[in-house]
Amino acid sequence: MEEHLVDWSRAQFALTALYHWLFVPLTLGLSFIIAIMETIYVKTGNTVWKEISKFWMTLFAINFAIGLATGIIMEFEFGTNWSNYAWIVGDIFGAPLAIEGIMAFFMESTFFAIMFFGWDKVSKKMHLLSTWLVAIGSNLSALWILVANGWMQNPVGMVFNPDTARFEMNRFFDVLFNPNAYSKFLHTVGSGYVMGALFVVGISAWYLLKNKEGVKAKKSMVVGATFGLITSIFLIFTGDEAAHQVALNQPSKLAAMEGLYDGHRRAGIVAIGQLNPDKKIGDTQEEFLWSLEIPQALSILGFHDANAFVPGINELVYGDTDEHHIESASDKIAKGKIAIESLKAYKKAKKEADPLAAEKSLAQFRAYEKYFGYGYLENPEDIIPPVALTFYSFHIMVGLGTWFFALFFFLLYFAMVGKIEKQRMLLRLAVLSIPLGYLAGELGWVVAEVGRQPWAIFEMLPVGMATSQISTTAVQTTFWLFAVIFTGLLIAEIRIMLKQIQIGMGEH
Amino acid sequence: METINYTYGLLWYASWPVAIYISYKFILLNIEHLEENLESKEQKEDKE
Numbered sequence: 001m002e003e004h005l006v007d008w009s010r011a012q013f014a015l016t017a018l019y020h021w022l023f024v025p026l027t028l029g030l031s032f033i034i035a036i037m038e039t040i041y042v043k044t045g046n047t048v049w050k051e052i053s054k055f056w057m058t059l060f061a062i063n064f065a066i067g068l069a070t071g072i073i074m075e076f077e078f079g080t081n082w083s084n085y086a087w088i089v090g091d092i093f094g095a096p097l098a099i100e101g102i103m104a105f106f107m108e109s110t111f112f113a114i115m116f117f118g119w120d121k122v123s124k125k126m127h128l129l130s131t132w133l134v135a136i137g138s139n140l141s142a143l144w145i146l147v148a149n150g151w152m153q154n155p156v157g158m159v160f161n162p163d164t165a166r167f168e169m170n171r172f173f174d175v176l177f178n179p180n181a182y183s184k185f186l187h188t189v190g191s192g193y194v195m196g197a198l199f200v201v202g203i204s205a206w207y208l209l210k211n212k213e214g215v216k217a218k219k220s221m222v223v224g225a226t227f228g229l230i231t232s233i234f235l236i237f238t239g240d241e242a243a244h245q246v247a248l249n250q251p252s253k254l255a256a257m258e259g260l261y262d263g264h265r266r267a268g269i270v271a272i273g274q275l276n277p278d279k280k281i282g283d284t285q286e287e288f289l290w291s292l293e294i295p296q297a298l299s300i301l302g303f304h305d306a307n308a309f310v311p312g313i314n315e316l317v318y319g320d321t322d323e324h325h326i327e328s329a330s331d332k333i334a335k336g337k338i339a340i341e342s343l344k345a346y347k348k349a350k351k352e353a354d355p356l357a358a359e360k361s362l363a364q365f366r367a368y369e370k371y372f373g374y375g376y377l378e379n380p381e382d383i384i385p386p387v388a389l390t391f392y393s394f395h396i397m398v399g400l401g402t403w404f405f406a407l408f409f410f411l412l413y414f415a416m417v418g419k420i421e422k423q424r425m426l427l428r429l430a431v432l433s434i435p436l437g438y439l440a441g442e443l444g445w446v447v448a449e450v451g452r453q454p455w456a457i458f459e460m461l462p463v464g465m466a467t468s469q470i471s472t473t474a475v476q477t478t479f480w481l482f483a484v485i486f487t488g489l490l491i492a493e494i495r496i497m498l499k500q501i502q503i504g505m506g507e508h
Numbered sequence: 509m510e511t512i513n514y515t516y517g518l519l520w521y522a523s524w525p526v527a528i529y530i531s532y533k534f535i536l537l538n539i540e541h542l543e544e545n546l547e548s549k550e551q552k553e554d555k556e
Contacts, residue, residue, distance in 0.1 A: 032528055032531075039532070040535075040536070139524075157512070176517070177514045177516075177518065179512070179516075179517065182520040185524075186521075186523065190527070193531075215546060218546070222535070222538050222542050223535050223539065230527065230530055230534055231531060234523070234527040249510075412538070416542065416545075418546075418549060
């Protein structure tokens with residue numbers, strides 16, 4: 001496999017996913033915020049709430065349309081750029097993706113039309129129902145995408161068919177209730193809710209700074225800050241569960257997230273620190289140039305036990321069979337190569353109609369099957385994801401999440417005591433926090449996906465084996481084409497939104 | 509092969525609508541309080 005082809009294919013998918021994720025979190029969060037605002041309108045009959053709902057709905061519609069465009073491209077890329085991946089796991093990955101398509105295109109789109117165009121055409125209750133169904137539909141479509149992604153992080157509920165060389169789903173509910181699926185779903189939609197809340201409080205703060213839309217901005221601020229505060233707490237719980245699942249199923253990701261080279265019991269979390277850029281796997285240099293650690297926190301977070309052993313990068317690469325029963329990566333690679341050779345021997349025996357040889361090869365393959373993916377790796381160090389990128393992304397994300405919690409708390413407090421318009425600095429910070437929300441979301445994805453490297457499917461399929469056999473030039477050309485188109489779409493979205501925000505809340 | 513605990517998964521999935529419902533109830537509560545505040549502020553300004 002051409003090295004540059006893999007890099008460019010990854011770059012193109014990352015570009016599409018990162019742009020797509022600029023639009024999706026707002027859809028997930030704002031849809032519920034609008035549904036709650038409209039519910040208040042229907043309950044109270046106060047038309048101010050109708051105007052507020054319609055204003056946020058206009059911004060939602062702009063974001064929704066552009067988000068859809070980037071999402072469609074991403075789904076096609078599985079076929080164009082990752083056809084080996086699609087072939088090997090299509091049986092499992094295809095099912096949730098197909099359900100997602102039905103949810104997104106049928107449920108969301110149908111009720112979106114009623115929600116956006118049906119204000120005076122259907123009854124109040126029907127309209128409200130449509131708004132809630134758009135919110136539920138968009139979140140359910142996220143569920144199925146994240147079930148598929150959770151399976152990539154922790155493949156369960158399947159068997160490998162040696163005759164077709166494909167993974168096949170044999171337990172659908174294992175895939176659905178996979179701990180990595182529900183923890184990823186809840187944490188990801190939770191981040192979308194916080195993003196939606198940041199968007200609402202940020203724009204409301206801008207109105208208050210400009211002395212515009214006073215009452216409507218205050219009401220929006222209270223809805224946004226309350227929603228943000230509650231969902232931030234939800235995010236802490238789901239983040240804890242997500243980290244616990246990473247500790248159980250993806251120890252290499254956890255070690256990279258924490259820059260942990262030497263594992264130990266009662267491991268602490270680095271609250272803030274700077275990695276030593278010269279540190280290499282296996283050497284004796286210090287991991288950090290400076291750091292502030294919370295003692296025992298990593299053992300508690302990862303394993304819910306202060307005394308638990310957390311394996312570091314060195315144990316995962318070089319093994320620690322005596323004390324902690326951790327196999328070295330080189331042993332796993334050797335066993336993986338036996339699995340690959342056994343599979344080849346099985347296929348040859350089948351072709352030559354030699355059932356005894358086929359049975360023997362298959363038995364050997366089954367014995368080493370769980371190492372199959374490792375057979376395609378060259379160096380033991382390859383099993384570790386990029387440490388610096390994973391570490392800093394994780395820590396900045398957590399830091400930003402903590403800031404958002406504090407921001408929602410103070411905004412809500414000052415809004416409730418009737419002094420929000422006097423808090424000019426806080427309002428400015430709320431406006432500035434809108435892009436920070438997007439940054440936190442993107443960093444979360446970097447942790448999830450870069451932290452999964454070198455695997456497309458964890459411990460089963462390395463990314464190098466997942467790409468299509470196409471020319472690198474084709475991928476490079478489309479990369480730049482998409483980069484220009486996505487940037488154009490983003491600029492268009494920002495300009496249209498800014499125009500609508502300047503028009504105000506009463507003209508929609 | 510890892511054994512998947514369906515009940516545990518179901519309970520976690522159930523926390524999703526619960527989070528939305530709790531948010532909704534708190535928003536109603538806070539909005540009610542805000543509207544009372546805005547009303548009393550308005551009345552105070554009218555008197556002045």
